Amino acid sequence: MSTAVANTGAEGKTWNGGNEPLKASYGKMMMWFFIVSDALTFSGFLAAYGFSRFKFIDAWPIADEVFTHVPFFHGNYPMIYVAFMTFILIMSSVTMVLAVDAGHHLNKSKVTIYMFLTIIGGIIFVGSQAWEWGTFIKGDFGAVQTKGGNILQFVDTDGKRVALRDFVVADTHVDRTQHESKNGLWFVGEGTLPTYTVEEVIHGLEANENVLIRTQVINEEGEKTVLSRAESLKQLKSNGKVVVEGANLHVNEYGSPLFADFFFFITGFHGFHVFSGIVLNIIIFFNVVLGTYEKRKSYEMVEKVGLYWHFVDLVWVFVFTFFYLV
Amino acid sequence: MAQEHKLEIFRGLVKFKSNTQKIWGVLIFLSIVTAIEVILGIIKPEWGKSMVLGMKALNWIFIILTIVKAYYITWDFMHMRDETKGLRRAVVWTGIFLILYLIFILLQEGGYVFRVYDNGYIKRDF
Secondary structure, three states: OOOOOOOOOOOOOHHHOOOOOOOOOHHHHHHHHHHHHHHHHHHHHHHHHHHHHHHOOOOOOOHHHHOOOEOOEOOOOOOHHHHHHHHHHHHHHHHHHHHHHHHHOOOHHHHHHHHHHHHHHHHHHHHHHHHHHHHHHHOOOOEEEEOOOOEEEEEEOOOOEOOHHHHOOOOOOOOOOOOOOOOOOOOOOOOOOOOOOHHHHHHHHHHOOOEEEEEEEEOOOOOEEEOOHHHHHHHHHHHEEEEEOOEOOOOEOOOOHHHHHHHHHHHHHHHHHHHHHHHHHHHHHHHHHHOHHHHHOOOHHHHHHHHHHHHHHHHHHHHHHHHHHO | OOOOOOOEEHHHOEEOOOHHHHHHHHHHHHHHHHHHHHHHHHHOOHHHHOEEOOEEHHHHHHHHHHHHHHHHHHHHHOOHHHOOHHHHHHHHHHHHHHHHHHHHHHHHHHHHHHHHHHOOOOOOOO
């Protein structure tokens, strides 16, 4: 591949470094080695996720119960939206590789179109991820965290999830004001208060005969354990500590807070890669439009940034498997 | 020259006329694999719950299909198929070896910690 852009005058001179046993230019090779190191970073994160999951293998959240939303549609559609996101990313990989191919034929207008489509695909993906984060942070059903940090969720007698808002009545007489650093301890902050207090949840559970508690523990059928009515009341009264709505780095209504931590960290790190990929693609896009590579008679820069873009897609394939499928 | 591409996949079972055609072919293949994964993930068939080598059969299928997808992304989208043996091995073998080692160490340790927790904080009771 004699598409090397820089000529050093050492071509063909073995002992001056002019020999290219790998037949790849310096830039392309370095992109490959960067990708190897970045792949190790990502596998470090995913393996750490695996570690924590194996550590709590009998109480890990079930992904299809966590990611069930599709924008503009109500109802329960597990995985549909992530599958769409995966498809978008693979599609933008395809347009990227088509841009590279058009670059080999020095076809400027085709490279421009395909680069543009790649950028659009990337933007759709990052937007979808932002939406997914938003939904995850906002939460859906709400739950109660116990003293030990476990999550108690609520289900009806058929095992279907029940949201806190469906059976808990907020007591308007007891108003707990949110602590603000300007009128209390200036060095102590407080997050948003949940809509309900634990006492209100207990009253709600007592008043609704058909509501039961579901714990984090996965039983032999691979489903979460549902407690009996008496056990539910006992568990909530003796152990309930905080009402949790949604997920953040401290609490997570879907189960172990570690799940949320790893979700934010790994998809966030991947999303940041997509974002930087989009920025690189935009830079290359303008270079293509301005004719920089046309003058150079080589579109190798498109190929290099393409390698990075495909790598981002590659990582997503693994994130998809380990967060949503397995 | 850079325009030289190997135009066959599945060990020569499917041959393409041009590089562009190969790209679309690989896209179709990857989409089918993803669709299979998603469908299996939604219906979760009963046979998938049986344990094979310490893991659910369904999870093995997901992981194997993922590696298949990774192979075709690397080989055909990133043109690893067209690179020299030296570059290919320097990148792939290094990565695979280190990743397998890391996964083995961490998962083994995670399972150990789980068993200690599960067993009332006792690993060996003499």
